Amino acid sequence: MRRFIDLHTHSSASDGSVSPEDLPALADRKRLAAVALTDHDTTDGLAAARAAASQYPDLCFVAGVEVSARPPSGTLHILGLGIDEASAALVKLVEYLRGARTRRNPKIVALCRQLGLKISMDDVLAAAAACGSPQEVISRVHIADALLRNGCVRSTQEAFDKYLARGKPAYVERERLSPSDTIAAIRSAGGLAVLAHPVQLEYDNLAQLERIVRGLIDHGLEGIEAYHSNHTDRQVRQYLDLAKRFSLAVTGGSDFHGPVKAGVFLGIPRVPISVIEERFAERLFPAQTE
């Protein structure tokens, strides 16, 4: 029996570098019991990943998505796990998110040019194509890559630190939905709505985190990603405690992006499948619990 799961991964359908077709083989090689593909704001990779996963009888594939919602502070990402990507609410959600991204990138590029950086949207499209990303999910990573390729910076990190990160001169806010609309769409698609990497909310103290989580629960939040490659052991314990007190599902994952994101590995941290309570496991892994 396989014991470990990874419920947070990305493919080249968003900003990862492994194709959705290739992800299940990697997960099977790590002997994972389950893997979720949770690309940013898109469900485009799910069909291919699901088809590829069907070749591995010991691996359960979980269809997911990671949605950026309007944050109370820091970054608010909501994972939808076990979604039906064909549901009308989800189709509408990803269409809105795709439009929001498309409207944002040319604004960032225009700011870069005002700063004297020689890049064009064509350079960004070329950078995205070079790493196999589809045009709909072009992100700041690709703009950073274009800046690097054009010699404007020495690393993509420098591009973020100098220009693209929040608070820097070429930063543009992306239009996002409220947490409540985001959670509603995920739930209406049959998904479990989970607060991803709570640490990224950049809360000042645990009381503030608790207030935010309580607000999200009022909007239908059902789980918390206690285990994540960014979390310290102490944070994991704090999030597990929060989950217990609010009867939330506990989930976890690596946030694997492929070799493009150094230092993050599929299946790490190790998340035992036993952290998923039965009432949630029935929804996430229906084939296994039938």
Ligand code: AMP
């Ligand atoms: P976007 O979806 O266009 O806002 O881009 C988000 C992606 O940019 C994230 O997934 C990260 O990979 C990357 N990113 C965001 N902020 C930073 C940062 N400060 N340093 C490096 N990469 C970052």
Ligand code: MN
């Ligand atoms: Mn990402």
Ligand code: MN
């Ligand atoms: Mn995230």
Ligand code: MN
């Ligand atoms: Mn992620």
